[in-house]
Amino acid sequence: xxxxxxxxxxxxxxxxxGPTVAKVPPFPSSFHARxxxxxxxxxxxxxxxxxxxVVLLHGYGETGDMWAPLATALAPDHxxxxxxxxxxxxxxxxxxxxxxxxxxxxVADVLDAxxxxxxxxxxxxxxxxxxxxxxxxxxxRVTKLVVIDAPVPGIGPWEEILKNPLLWHFHFGGxxxxxxxxxxxxxxxxxxxxxxxxxxxxxxxxxRQHYAALYALPGAMHSGFEQFHAFDQDxxxxxxxxxxxxxxTMPVLALGGEKSFGTQMADVxxxxxxxxxxxxxPSSGHWIMEENPSATVQAVTEFLKRP
Numbered sequence: 001x002x003x004x005x006x007x008x009x010x011x012x013x014x015x016x017x018g019p020t021v022a023k024v025p026p027f028p029s030s031f032h033a034r035x036x037x038x039x040x041x042x043x044x045x046x047x048x049x050x051x052x053x054v055v056l057l058h059g060y061g062e063t064g065d066m067w068a069p070l071a072t073a074l075a076p077d078h079x080x081x082x083x084x085x086x087x088x089x090x091x092x093x094x095x096x097x098x099x100x101x102x103x104x105x106x107v108a109d110v111l112d113a114x115x116x117x118x119x120x121x122x123x124x125x126x127x128x129x130x131x132x133x134x135x136x137x138x139x140x141r142v143t144k145l146v147v148i149d150a151p152v153p154g155i156g157p158w159e160e161i162l163k164n165p166l167l168w169h170f171h172f173g174g175x176x177x178x179x180x181x182x183x184x185x186x187x188x189x190x191x192x193x194x195x196x197x198x199x200x201x202x203x204x205x206x207x208r209q210h211y212a213a214l215y216a217l218p219g220a221m222h223s224g225f226e227q228f229h230a231f232d233q234d235x236x237x238x239x240x241x242x243x244x245x246x247x248x249t250m251p252v253l254a255l256g257g258e259k260s261f262g263t264q265m266a267d268v269x270x271x272x273x274x275x276x277x278x279x280x281x282p283s284s285g286h287w288i289m290e291e292n293p294s295a296t297v298q299a300v301t302e303f304l305k306r307p
Contacts, residue, residue, distance in 0.1 A: 023206050023210070024065050024066075024068065024206060024207055024210045025068040025069055025293075026068055027046055027048065027068045027071055027072070027082075028048055028071070028072055028075055030048050030049070030075070031046050031047065031048030031049075031071065031075070031080075032046070032047060032048065033045065033046050033047075034047070035090075035091075036109075036110050036113045036114075038105075038106055038109035038110055038112075038113065039097070039102070039105050039106050039109050040094060040097060041086050041087075041091065041092050041094045041097060041106065042091060042092040043083050043084065043085075043086065043091050043092075043106055043107075043110050044064070044083065044084040044089055044090035044091045045081060045082065045083050045084075045110055045114075046064060046071070046080075046081075046082040047079070047080070047081055047082075047114065048071065048075050048079075048080055049071075049074060049075030049076065049077070049078050049079050049080045050075075050077075050078075050079055051077045051078045051079055052077075052078055052079065052118075052119075052120070052143075053078065053079045053080075053081060053111070053116045053118065053119035053120070054074055054078045054079070054080050054081070054119060054120045054121075054122060054304065055081045055082075055083070055107060055111070055119045055120070055121045055122070055131075056070065056071065056080065056081070056082045056083075056122050056123075056127075057083060057085065057107070057121065057122070057123040057124070057127030057128075057130050057131050058083075058084070058085065058088075058089075058123075058124060058125070058126075058127050059123075059124045059125020059126040059127045059128070059150060060088075060125055060126050060192075060224055060227060060228075061125070061189055061192050061193065061211065061215075061287075062124075062125075062211055062287075062289075063084050063088055063089030063090070063211065063214055064082040064083055064084045064089055065089070065210065065211075066124070066289045066290070067082050067122075067289065069289065069293045069294075069297055070122070070289070070293075070296065070297050070300060070301075073297045073301055074301065074304075078120075078304075079116065081110065081111070081114065081116070081119070083106075083107060083110060085103060085106075085126065085127065085130065085227070086098060086102075086103050086106050086223070087219065087220070087222075087223025087224070087226065087227070088214075088220065088223055088224065088227075089214055090214070093217075093218065093219030093220060093222070093223050094223075096226075098223070098226040098227050098229070098230040099230045099233050099234055099237065100129040100130045100132070100133040100153070100230065100234045100237070101133045101136075101137060101234070101237045103130045103133070104130055104133040104134035104136075104137045104138065105137070107121075107130065107134055108134065108137075108138050108141065111141070117141065118140070118141050118142075118143050119141065119142065119143065120142070120143050120144040120145070120146070120304055121134060121135070121142050121144070121145050121146070122146040122148075122300055122304075123145075123146065123147055123148065124148040124149060124150070124288065124289070125148075125149065125150040125286070126150065126227050128147040128148065128149075128150045128151075128152060129150070129152055129153060129234060131145060131147060132145075132147065132152045132155070132238070132248075132272065133234070133237070133238070135248050135250060136238070136241045136242075136245070136248065137241075139248070139249070139250070142250055143250060144250060144251045144252075144253070144303070144304060145248070145250055145251070145252045145253070145273070146252070146253040146255065146300055146303060146304075147252065147253070147254055147255070147265070147269060148254075148255045148256075148265070148281075148288055148296075149255065149256050149257050149260055149261045149265060149281075149286050149288060150261070150286075151268050152238060152268070152269075152272060153231045153232075153234035153235035153238055154234065154235030154236065154237070154238035154239040154242075155238055155242070155268065155269075155271050155272040156267070156268040156269075156270075156271030156272065157268065157271075158235060171228070171229070172225060172228070177225070178221055178222055178225070181221055182221070183216075185212050185215045185216045185220075185221060186208065186209075186212040186216075188221075189208070189211065189212055189215060190208065193208060193287065196260065196285050196286040196287065197285040197286065197287055197290070197291060198257065198258070198259035198260075198283060198284055198285035198291055199285075199291070202287070202290055202291040202292075203287050203290045203291070204290065207290060238272075242272065247271075247272055247273050247274045248272060248273040248274070249273070249274055249275065250273075250275070251275050251277070251303075251306070252269055252273040252275060252276045252277065253276075253277050253279055253299070253300070253303040254266040254268070254269040254270075254276055254277070254278055254279065255279040255280070255281055255288070255296070255299055255300075256279075256280055256281070257280075257281050257284040257285045257286055257287075257288055257291070257292075258280050258281060258282045258283060258284055259283070259284060259285045260284065260285045260286045261286075262280055263278055263280060265278070266278030266279075277303065279299050279303075281295050281296055281299065282295055283295075284296075
């Protein structure tokens with residue numbers, strides 16, 4: 001099966017600490033940010049809009065800030081909840097807890113704090129893995145699931161994927177590796193932003209400065225490495241859940257970038273869900289909200305509107 005494996009390597013404007021002055025697309029002024037203490041950590045959350053809830057989960061190399069254009073489109077008829085994953089962005093940087101099943105509890109606890117029982121979940125990259133775990137662990141709380149341009153540990157051709165040498169970063173970490181990237185976060189992240197874009201110019205300089213500053217915060221690169229190091233346990237957890245319960249049953253939209261995962265995103269998800277709709281974001285690599293936000297917003301909003 002053809003897999004665009006190169007993409008897998010990537011796997012509000014608020015006042016930020018540190019020197020960054022770069023601007024990224026803003027959330028609507030009606031959104032508010034808060035820090036929610038849950039599950040042994042603190043999760044940074046932006047909330048806005050009204051109506052049925054939608055949770056937006058980011059991936060590696062970005063933060064919840066990536067979702068501002070989609071949040072803007074959804075807010076008129078949805079309550080939109082945008083988190084920074086454990087250890088990333090403006091969330092706290094705990095030493096542990098990076099399995100995706102545990103992070104699914106982070107998100108569920110945030111929803112509890114907001115008094116939200118059920119939600120659609122939209123995710124990209126590592127966010128896919130947290131969203132998939134949430135759909136497994138809390139199936140009655142996830143009404144629809146959108147996964148974008150990254151695989152899920154233990155599901156479908158996961159072992160094939162791990163053999164590809166392009167995925168060196170899945171096992172990159174430890175004290176020496178952290179020292180190697182300290183002060184050089186922009187160099188490290190540029191490799192992913194450049195190599196997994198259809199056109200690197202579409203990942204703007206403002207976004208690069210913005211995210212590099214966030215990943216330079218104390219503990220942020222360590223947390224990012226720990227997201228990857230948890231993959232082995234994530235695969236065990238997902239296989240065990242599927243063996244016990246079968247595939248997910250809620251509607252799933254599987255989107256791939258045309259120059260990245262493409263229609264293979266749906267092929268992967270069909271190994272883990274029974275009701276999968278395929279979609280492709282044209283003229284985009286992995287970084288769909290940077291490279292083609294309008295097509296991404298259209299695909300997601302149309303899917304969420306379906307009965």
